[in-house]
Amino acid sequence: MSEPVIHTDKLTKRFGDFVAVDALSLTISSGEIFGFLGANGAGKTTAIRMLTGLLAPTSGKATVAGFDLYTGAEGVKRNIGYMSQRFSLYDDLTVRENIRFFAGIYGLTDQAIKEKSRQLLETLKLVAVADTRLASLPLGWKQKLAFSVAILHEPKIVFLDEPTGGVDPVTRRRFWDMIYEASGRGLTIFVTTHYMDEAEYCNRLCIMVDGKVAVLDRPEAMKRHFGVESMNEVFIQLARPHRTE
Amino acid sequence: MKEAVLIAGVGKRFGEVQVLQEVTLSVGEGELFGFIGADGAGKTTLFRILATLLLPDEGRSEVLGLDVVRSYRDIRKRIGYMPGKFSLYPDLSVEENLRFFASVFGTTVEKNYELIRDIYSQLEPFKTRRAGKLSGGMKQKLALSCALVHRPEVLFLDEPTTGVDAVSRKEFWQMLGRLREQGMTILVSTPYMDEAVLCDRIAFMQEGRMLALDTPTGITTLFRKPLFAIRARETWRLLCALRASSHAASVYAFGSALHYTDNRPAVRADELLVALQADGFTEVSVSVIQPGIEDTFIALMEEKQGSDHV
Numbered sequence: 001m002s003e004p005v006i007h008t009d010k011l012t013k014r015f016g017d018f019v020a021v022d023a024l025s026l027t028i029s030s031g032e033i034f035g036f037l038g039a040n041g042a043g044k045t046t047a048i049r050m051l052t053g054l055l056a057p058t059s060g061k062a063t064v065a066g067f068d069l070y071t072g073a074e075g076v077k078r079n080i081g082y083m084s085q086r087f088s089l090y091d092d093l094t095v096r097e098n099i100r101f102f103a104g105i106y107g108l109t110d111q112a113i114k115e116k117s118r119q120l121l122e123t124l125k126l127v128a129v130a131d132t133r134l135a136s137l138p139l140g141w142k143q144k145l146a147f148s149v150a151i152l153h154e155p156k157i158v159f160l161d162e163p164t165g166g167v168d169p170v171t172r173r174r175f176w177d178m179i180y181e182a183s184g185r186g187l188t189i190f191v192t193t194h195y196m197d198e199a200e201y202c203n204r205l206c207i208m209v210d211g212k213v214a215v216l217d218r219p220e221a222m223k224r225h226f227g228v229e230s231m232n233e234v235f236i237q238l239a240r241p242h243r244t245e
Numbered sequence: 246m247k248e249a250v251l252i253a254g255v256g257k258r259f260g261e262v263q264v265l266q267e268v269t270l271s272v273g274e275g276e277l278f279g280f281i282g283a284d285g286a287g288k289t290t291l292f293r294i295l296a297t298l299l300l301p302d303e304g305r306s307e308v309l310g311l312d313v314v315r316s317y318r319d320i321r322k323r324i325g326y327m328p329g330k331f332s333l334y335p336d337l338s339v340e341e342n343l344r345f346f347a348s349v350f351g352t353t354v355e356k357n358y359e360l361i362r363d364i365y366s367q368l369e370p371f372k373t374r375r376a377g378k379l380s381g382g383m384k385q386k387l388a389l390s391c392a393l394v395h396r397p398e399v400l401f402l403d404e405p406t407t408g409v410d411a412v413s414r415k416e417f418w419q420m421l422g423r424l425r426e427q428g429m430t431i432l433v434s435t436p437y438m439d440e441a442v443l444c445d446r447i448a449f450m451q452e453g454r455m456l457a458l459d460t461p462t463g464i465t466t467l468f469r470k471p472l473f474a475i476r477a478r479e480t481w482r483l484l485c486a487l488r489a490s491s492h493a494a495s496v497y498a499f500g501s502a503l504h505y506t507d508n509r510p511a512v513r514a515d516e517l518l519v520a521l522q523a524d525g526f527t528e529v530s531v532s533v534i535q536p537g538i539e540d541t542f543i544a545l546m547e548e549k550q551g552s553d554h555v
């Protein structure tokens with residue numbers, strides 16, 4: 001078995017009286033594609049913000065990429081990548097400027113940035129449009145660039161928060177090709193999605209309900225357990241037990 | 246049937262980019278009409294023109310028999326518009342946002358509560374929370390409630406369910422169904438093909454043009470090749486192997502199966518099965534299936550834009 005790259009123990013976040021993430025305990029192995037599902041407001045983004053060091057937990061413990069979330073913040077930051085809803089690039093900047101900007105954020109040296117930019121432009125076949133503003137590029141290209149930029153500093157884990165939200169059927173499939181390729185190279189993927197066909201592409205899934213883990217298993221095992229054909233049906237049975245009607 | 250929306254030869258250009266070109270269609274009163282197409286296809290621009298927020302360069306458009314350029318004031322009172330980007334007041338609470346939109350249209354939340362109950366009731370436990378602190382999907386639900394609260398005659402929804410979870414999407418579309426039964430005309434764009442199926446008719450847009458307009462079943466007849474669903478134990482390896490095969494015309498993942506077309510016109514499912522088993526795949530199944538809208542969408546897109554494939 002491979003090493004755990006994420007380990008959380010009763011990780012909790014409260015906002016006033018409201019418990020957004022309630023004693024989350026997870027172990028995720030290196031190279032895994034881990035799908036993090038749940039209804040709106042279940043606490044997915046809040047959990048990701050804690051695991052990426054953007055938000056201080058209220059209580060509980062976690063190690064990410066071998067570093068303690070509280071005492072090893074710098075180590076965590078160096079070893080994770082993050083891409084949020086509908087990419088995080090700047091439409092007004094050119095391709096090259098975007099790469100330079102994000103590489104800078106991740107703390108790469110000038111020399112490394114130059115080298116990485118050149119490599120990336122070549123592998124993505126974006127040399128010809130390097131000085132074009134992002135706004136005028138097709139969605140698929142932007143998406144590829146956003147993902148590549150998020151993992152430019154060669155992190156161990158990448159957190160993808162609804163990377164395909166609002167994305168058309170062709171482009172979001174291309175995105176999953178990238179996820180699979182990266183995972184094949186050993187990168188650990190932590191991904192949220194509301195597309196239930198994408199849930200099927202994950203190695204393991206966790207479904208959150210009201211800040212708590214409701215089930216955690218491989219998609220095939222979940223479907224078998226609930227006696228259904230698709231993850232969509234699993235989700236519909238599980239995601240919102242406390243109907244408001 | 247009377248027309249609720251009429252679009253005749255509409256064009257719009259931003260700088261060098263022609264974002265809409267010669268778009269012509271009409272939507273009947275009480276119709277649930279869907280728009281699908283990739284990013285940049287022109288759906289949002291068209292919605293903004295119909296919602297009287299943007300002037301067209303060419304052509305004519307009418308909403309409820311009123312011209313969008315001349316009668317924009319009258320139109321605005323009678324339509325609801327939910328833009329794709331979050332457009333509420335982040336510093337106001339959930340409830341304040343809703344009351345604000347009701348009062349702008351001279352009505353109250355109480356008067357039209359029935360209309361928004363299905364969606365809004367999920368937010369009520371959080372009604373004192375500031376809108377900026379809601380999760381992504383919760384914001385969408387609030388935006389929709391705000392677009393509906395004055396009981397519009399025509400509703401324009403630009404990707405209303407992006408970020409909305411699968412259970413809520415289902416309820417959301419049940420609600421749209423009920424609104425239609427009450428006679429509301431609804432124009433909606435969506436990246437979800439399982440939603441497009443629920444529309445009376447769909448327009449497929451690409452690069453500013455309307456390439457197809459039909460019922461959901463009608464649209465799928467544009468898919469002309471035999472289509473196979475293939476499953477095996479290692480789906481990802483299967484996908485790579487099929488893609489590498491010289492016989493493959495298209496291979497796409499669809500949940501736990503792959504949808505496949507072959508460039509040999511008469512190839513049979515059992516032949517494909519045997520070939521895959523010979524390649525070492527286990528638990529293989531191959532069956533002929535009817536193409537759905539998602540298959541058709543992909544095929545139409547690939548046809549058009551093979552060139553900008555990276």
Ligand SMILES: Nc1ncnc2c1ncn2[C@@H]1O[C@H](COP(=O)(O)OP(=O)(O)OP(=O)(O)O)[C@@H](O)[C@H]1O
Pocket residue numbers: 015018020038039040041042043044045046047374378379380381382383408410
């Ligand atoms: N700063 C905050 N103050 C108060 N409540 C908050 C804050 N941030 C998040 N919340 C609440 O915590 C809950 C979980 O939010 P979160 O964004 O983690 O949900 P999510 O699972 O990502 O949902 P979605 O699928 O809609 O993106 C929600 O009820 C949200 O309103």
Ligand SMILES: [Mg+2]
Pocket residue numbers: 044045046161380381
């Ligand atoms: Mg979220």
